[in-house]
Amino acid sequence: MNITEPFAIGNSGIHLLDPRPRVVIAVLFSTITAVLQQFPPLFLAFALALFLVFRARLNPVIVGKRLTILGLFLTMIWLLVPLTFEGELVTRFWKLNIYLPGIVYSAKITIKSVTILLIFMSLVATMPITTLGHTLHRLRLPEKLVFLLLITYRYLFVIGEEYVRLRTAMKIRGFKSGTNLHSFKTTAYLIGMLFVRASVRAERVNQAMRLRGFNGHFYSLEDFAAYRSSGWFLTFALSLLILILVLEWLL
Amino acid sequence: MAALTTDSAKTDPLIRITDLTFIYPGSVKPVLRQLNLDFHQGERVGIMAPNGSGKTTLFYLLMGLLKPDSGTIEIFGKPVRSEKEFENIRKRIGMLFQDSDDQLFSPTVLEDVAFGPLNLGKKPAEAKLIARDTLNQLGLEGFENRVTHKLSGGEKRLVSLATVLAMEPEVLLLDEPSNGLDEETKTRLITHLSDLDLSYMIISHDHDFLYELAQSNYTMKNGQLEPMERMHIHYHSHPHTSHRH
Ligand SMILES: Nc1ncnc2c1ncn2[C@@H]1O[C@H](COP(=O)(O)OP(=O)(O)O)[C@@H](O)[C@H]1O
Numbered sequence: 001m002n003i004t005e006p007f008a009i010g011n012s013g014i015h016l017l018d019p020r021p022r023v024v025i026a027v028l029f030s031t032i033t034a035v036l037q038q039f040p041p042l043f044l045a046f047a048l049a050l051f052l053v054f055r056a057r058l059n060p061v062i063v064g065k066r067l068t069i070l071g072l073f074l075t076m077i078w079l080l081v082p083l084t085f086e087g088e089l090v091t092r093f094w095k096l097n098i099y100l101p102g103i104v105y106s107a108k109i110t111i112k113s114v115t116i117l118l119i120f121m122s123l124v125a126t127m128p129i130t131t132l133g134h135t136l137h138r139l140r141l142p143e144k145l146v147f148l149l150l151i152t153y154r155y156l157f158v159i160g161e162e163y164v165r166l167r168t169a170m171k172i173r174g175f176k177s178g179t180n181l182h183s184f185k186t187t188a189y190l191i192g193m194l195f196v197r198a199s200v201r202a203e204r205v206n207q208a209m210r211l212r213g214f215n216g217h218f219y220s221l222e223d224f225a226a227y228r229s230s231g232w233f234l235t236f237a238l239s240l241l242i243l244i245l246v247l248e249w250l251l
Numbered sequence: 252m253a254a255l256t257t258d259s260a261k262t263d264p265l266i267r268i269t270d271l272t273f274i275y276p277g278s279v280k281p282v283l284r285q286l287n288l289d290f291h292q293g294e295r296v297g298i299m300a301p302n303g304s305g306k307t308t309l310f311y312l313l314m315g316l317l318k319p320d321s322g323t324i325e326i327f328g329k330p331v332r333s334e335k336e337f338e339n340i341r342k343r344i345g346m347l348f349q350d351s352d353d354q355l356f357s358p359t360v361l362e363d364v365a366f367g368p369l370n371l372g373k374k375p376a377e378a379k380l381i382a383r384d385t386l387n388q389l390g391l392e393g394f395e396n397r398v399t400h401k402l403s404g405g406e407k408r409l410v411s412l413a414t415v416l417a418m419e420p421e422v423l424l425l426d427e428p429s430n431g432l433d434e435e436t437k438t439r440l441i442t443h444l445s446d447l448d449l450s451y452m453i454i455s456h457d458h459d460f461l462y463e464l465a466q467s468n469y470t471m472k473n474g475q476l477e478p479m480e481r482m483h484i485h486y487h488s489h490p491h492t493s494h495r496h
C-alpha cells in the first residue's frame with residue numbers, strides 16, 4: 001500500500017495561497033466544468049487548468065503518471081461509446097458502425113475529466129492532507145467528517161501493514177489463493193481478522209485520545225493568517241469562470 | 252532521589268489503591284484480586300511480571316479506562332470514580348501506551364504533540380511552542396513536519412513520550428517503553444527519563460532498563476503486586492551512570 005502526497009510541499013505561488021479559496025475555487029471550477037456542453041468554454045476551462053498546474057510548478061512526470069491512470073478509463077470510453085451512442089454515421093469499420101455523437105461525447109468526457117483532475121492536482125493536492133482537513137473544517141464541513149478523513153489517512157497505512165503481515169503469515173504456511181472453498185474460506189477469515197484488528201485498534205486509539213484530553217472537539221494548529229493574500233487569485237479565477245459560463249450560454 | 256523517597260514516606264501517597272479487584276466482562280477469573288499499592292511523590296517504581304499477569308490492566312484502571320469491580324483508587328488524596336473525576340486526573344497523569352501506533356494518531360508529529368495542549372485549552376501558537384520545546388528536550392529537533400506513520404519504531408516511541416510530556420504531567424505511567432528499541436535508542440530513553448523531575452511507574456521486562464530507572468520494583472502474582480527483593484544485578488553495557496545510592 002503506498003499513498004503519497006508528491007505535490008503537497010512546495011513554494012510556488014499556489015502553494016503559498018490561503019487554502020480556503022483554493023478549495024472553494026476547485027469545487028466551483030470542477031462543478032462548472034462537469035456541466036459544460038460546448039467546446040469553446042471547455043477548451044477555455046482546460047487552458048485555465050493547465051495554467052494552474054504550470055503556476056503550481058508540479059513535477060510533469062508525476063502529473064503524467066496520474067493522467068495515465070485516467071487514460072485507461074478514457075480508453076475504455078473511446079472503445080465503447082462511439083460504437084453504441086447512435087446517431088449520424090461517420091464511418092463503417094468492418095461490421096462496426098461508428099457514430100458522430102459518440103465521438104463528440106467521448107471527446108467531451110476526455111476534456112472534462114482531464115481538466116477536473118488537473119484542477120484538483122494544482123489547487124487541492126498542493127496542500128498536505130492535514131491542511132485540507134482543517135480547511136474543510138473552516139469551510140463548515142462537520143467536525144466528524146473531517147476527523148474521519150484525517151484518521152482514515154493515518155490508519156490506512158497501519159491496516160495495510162496488518163494486511164501484509166496476515167498475508168505473509170498465511171503464505172509461509174503454504175497458502176495459495178485459488179478458486180476453491182478452502183481459498184474462499186481463508187480469504188474470508190483474513191478479511192474478518194482485519195476488521196477485528198481494526199476495531200480493537202480503533203478502541204485503543206480512542207482511549208489514547210481521551211487520555212490526552214480529547215472531548216470530541218477538534219482544534220487546529222493551522223494559522224490561516226500566515227498565508228499570502230488571495231485577492232488576486234479569487235478575482236482572476238472568478239472572472240474566468242464567469243467568462244466560461246457566458247461562453248456556454250451565448251453559444 | 253534518595254532524599255525524595257525518605258520525605259515522601261511522611262506525606263500522603265499520590266496514588267493509593269485499596270483492595271482493587273477487576274474481572275474482564277465475560278471472564279470468570281479476576282485479573283486483579285484485592286490489589287493494594289501506595290505510590291508516593293517522587294517515587295520511581297518498576298513492575299516486572301510475566302505476560303498476561305494484569306500489568307496493563309492496572310494502568311488502564313488507574314487512568315479510568317476500565318472500571319473496577321470493587322476496591323478504591325485515591326489519587327492526589329481524593330477517591331476517583333466517575334468519568335468526570337478521571338478527566339481531571341488525566342490532565343495530571345500521563346500514560347505511554349504499549350503500542351506507539353495507538354498513541355500517534357495525527358498525520359504529522361507536531362500536530363500529535365500539540366494535540367494534548369490544545370485540548371487543555373492552549374492557543375494554537377502556545378501549543379506549537381510547547382510541542383516544539385518538548386520535541387527539542389527529547390532531542391527530536393526537526394521532527395515537526397515528519398509524517399508519524401513513516402517514523403521508525405524508536406522514533407515513534409520517543410515522539411509518543413513527547414506527546415505525553417507536552418501535557419506537563421506530574422506522574423507518568425509507562426507501559427513497556429523499551430520494548431523493541433535498539434540499544435542506542437534505549438540509552439537515549441534512559442537518559443531522558445532519568446533527567447525528568449517526575450514520579451513514574453514503569454512496566455518492563457528489561458532488567459537493565461529497570462535497574463537504571465527504578466528505585467523499587469514489584470512483580471505481580473495472583474492479581475496482586477509483590478515487592479521484589481532487589482533487582483538481580485545483571486551486567487549492563489550502558490556507560491550510563493546509575494542513580495542508585
Ligand atoms: N479486553 C480484554 N478482554 C478480556 N480479557 C482481556 C482483555 N485484555 C486483557 N485480557 C486478559 O487479561 C489478562 C491480563 O492482561 P494484561 O493486563 O494485558 O496483561 P499484561 O499487560 O501483564 O501482559 C490476560 O490474561 C488477558 O488475556
Ligand SMILES: [Mg+2]
Pocket residue numbers: 306307308349426
Ligand atoms: Mg501489557
